[in-house]
Amino acid sequence: MNSMFLGHCQSEDGFIGTEASYNNDATPPHQPLVIQQQNSVPRESAAYVVVNQPQRTVAMIYPRRHTNYTIPSILACLFCCWPLGLAAVIHANKANERAAVGDYERAERSAIQARNLLITSIIVGIVVTAFYIIIYVAQFNAAQQKLQQLQK
Incomplete structure (x- = not known):
């Protein structure tokens, strides 16, 4: 049986x-299990089978965080090209807000846009600064040459 x-x-x-x-x-x-011993076996020699049931496991899945470009964007706004730096700050803020709500795909896109604007701001800032330095050096040399001509 x-x-x-x-x-x-x-x-x-x-x-x-x-x-x-x-x-x-x-x-x-759905009913409780009642085990009845069919033959009279002494308790010392009775074998008990313990079955472990699979337990419900809780797994925490954390989404990948986007890179936060807020501080570099603020620095780029202050020291490089401020219009592009300001746009980078806005997009970095959008990325943080969207990540806080759980919209990770759009947060990642906004973070990438902030990064691109940040890099562009730094490049434009370096080019414009180099251009001003070149113009300043050229004007300084021209002023030195005029001063030397006046002294002769």
């Missing part, structure tokens, strides 16, 4: 199989 215990069939010889056969005298899953 087979008795059903947690989805495994156990025959009288102690073999535990995995076939799922429910018979009329098996306990339905």
